[in-house]
Amino acid sequence: MPLVTRVTDLIGRTPLFELAATTTGTRLLLKLEPFNPTGAAKIRMAREMVLDAERRGLLTSGGHIIESTSGNTGLGLAVVAAERGYRFTAVVDHHACKDKLRAMRAMGAELVFVADDGDDNLATSAREDLAEAMAAARPDAYFTEQHNNDTNAVGYYAVAEELLEDVERVDILLSSVGTGGSLFGTATRLRQLGCPAYVIGVEPVGSIAFGGEGGPYWQSGTGTPPGATIGTAVDYSLLDEGVKVSDVAAFATARAVAKELGLMIGGSAGGSVHAALSRLEEFPAGSTIVTIVCDGGEKYLDTVFDDDWMRERDLLDPAAEDDVRAMLHRYVPAGRRSELAEAR
Numbered sequence: 001m002p003l004v005t006r007v008t009d010l011i012g013r014t015p016l017f018e019l020a021a022t023t024t025g026t027r028l029l030l031k032l033e034p035f036n037p038t039g040a041a042k043i044r045m046a047r048e049m050v051l052d053a054e055r056r057g058l059l060t061s062g063g064h065i066i067e068s069t070s071g072n073t074g075l076g077l078a079v080v081a082a083e084r085g086y087r088f089t090a091v092v093d094h095h096a097c098k099d100k101l102r103a104m105r106a107m108g109a110e111l112v113f114v115a116d117d118g119d120d121n122l123a124t125s126a127r128e129d130l131a132e133a134m135a136a137a138r139p140d141a142y143f144t145e146q147h148n149n150d151t152n153a154v155g156y157y158a159v160a161e162e163l164l165e166d167v168e169r170v171d172i173l174l175s176s177v178g179t180g181g182s183l184f185g186t187a188t189r190l191r192q193l194g195c196p197a198y199v200i201g202v203e204p205v206g207s208i209a210f211g212g213e214g215g216p217y218w219q220s221g222t223g224t225p226p227g228a229t230i231g232t233a234v235d236y237s238l239l240d241e242g243v244k245v246s247d248v249a250a251f252a253t254a255r256a257v258a259k260e261l262g263l264m265i266g267g268s269a270g271g272s273v274h275a276a277l278s279r280l281e282e283f284p285a286g287s288t289i290v291t292i293v294c295d296g297g298e299k300y301l302d303t304v305f306d307d308d309w310m311r312e313r314d315l316l317d318p319a320a321e322d323d324v325r326a327m328l329h330r331y332v333p334a335g336r337r338s339e340l341a342e343a344r
């Protein structure tokens, strides 16, 4: 790695980690995006959106960036804004992880909270409406509008390029869908590079991008809650399958992976890993499956990894964790995982 002079020079070249493999040579690989600055994938698209706005003359020196964020996009924009001399306002809600909010503030971002409606529903559409109204009222402000910004997906082209530097091919790309930028941006570039992977999107039960009934869910950053608009980055023409994972299964997976392997992944990645592990042997023998781990478990110590928080919401399910641990025992050789407590 050459000497770097900007924090954003540290984006990318994240490690690829083999989580699991079957005896028939099918393997599940994790693209570990927590190794980016801010500990998340979203800084890739945050930089891309700002550079694009500069190129188009929409942001000029001393300008003001506004975005609605569940946290990780805001962290990325806070870095880019600090580095390039912009003011940044993040429109957030009470669901955001406290540490993400504190870190945004530490980097000079201003936080504006949408009104707390007192229930457990995500406030995505209220956030977006407020961000849009704030930007409209300020002539120097630019609303990056991640849900409807074409450069969101372009920000992940490098993920595909990095993957093909590390492995010969990706047969199945299986990952969570919030704005859709990370999954569909990576899938688009894989295709352009001659590697048309089978694309499986994962969203929480209660999210509406793949149909079905909407409802509340706790997986952070991912999915489209009822009432929110599905962003233009969700490219259904590239989607081969959309699957849903419950909060219980997603969080049990993040917790089991931490206990078994010492690898801390966030709740949305827990959902994708659960979807992949549960059907690993259904995929054609020898398949290479890749999941993008958007962020790390360290961001969820007060939630997913806190037994009281989990219990209060009826999400703690030792049997579900045991099921995941059993899958990990099946697919991860001894010597790479915990052997202290044999799973069922």
Ligand SMILES: Cc1ncc(COP(=O)(O)O)c(C=O)c1O
Residues within 6 Å of the ligand: 042, 070, 072, 073, 176, 177, 178, 179, 180, 181, 182, 183, 220, 221, 222, 223, 266, 268, 269, 294, 295
């Ligand atoms: C933790 C987490 N997982 C998944 C996603 C979904 O990524 P995308 O918006 O690229 O679909 C996000 C997006 O904010 C996120 O913060």
